[in-house]
Amino acid sequence: MIGTWHGLVSAVAACAVYSAAVAQGPEPMELPNTPVIDGQDYPDCRYDYRERNLARSRAEEITQCIERIDGYYAEIVMPFAAQLGDEAGSGEGDDALYQAAEGRYRDDREYLGERFCRYAECEGYQPSALSGERDMADGMQRCGDEGDTIYLEGLIGRLINRVRRIDTGTNITGALISFACRLEPEERQAAADASEQAIAQDEVGATAEWVSPVREDVSGSSTVTARNSEPSGATCLDITDVIIIGGEEARATRTMCRAPGESRYVLQG
Structure with missing residues (x-):
């Protein structure tokens, strides 16, 4: 079923990121500020999947968001970090922008990877207390x-x-x-x-x-x-x-x- 969905490579990567991060503990109560680098806004799509009604639709929406933030990271954040490394005496403001972008990306990647596996039923996925809290925030209800x-x-x-x-x-x-x-x-x-x-x-x-x-x-x-x-x-x-x-x-x-x-x-x- 998953194999026909758009963005299969990013979806599989989401599962891998989730598996590596699942033992890191509870997610932060507040996200880092949304960074703007070179006039480019970080994609604010983390919760867009909540507007979809069914599990498969949510997994597809999550995959699209992962593709967007991956693209931003590869095209904006990494070149910006390389520029910081090449320029001696870079300002603290630029470094703060990079740290905000890096932190937001890592946090979103773990969160979206876990949510993808929740809705796509990744092999080996194990619900936890944290995933239960996220389920409630997503509006999932248990019946029977x-x-x-x-x-x-x-x-x-x-x-x-x-x-x-x-x-x-x-x-x-x-x-x-x-x-x-x-x-x-x-x-x-x-x-x-x-x-x-x-x-x-x-x-x-x-x-x-x-x-x-x-x-x-x-x-x-x-x-x-x-x-x-x-x-x-x-x-x-x-x-x-x-x-x-x-x-x-x-x-x-x-x-x-x-x-x-x-x-x-x-x-x-």
């Missing part, structure tokens, strides 16, 4: 028996994590997990696609419905119920997702915001 893991980030996963941090006094989280765990992978993808269609219309009342491609009694919809401008200049949408299974209905509302100058709406935590 131990080890039965589903991937819900694109629709419900991170919404559930957010609700868990808020004392609502209701059983909304349990209901959401229960319904999400009853969806087949194809249904979760259909729900995610409908959500993207509704958001793309970017107006109150925009609705996209979906029906299960594998079952007759499963359907749902995503509807934009509010649109607001924030003092920061961001535009925010309230999206109400509905899932219907066998006549039973569950719904949840989430807020998606788009920062000034950005094209993508991002779930607010």
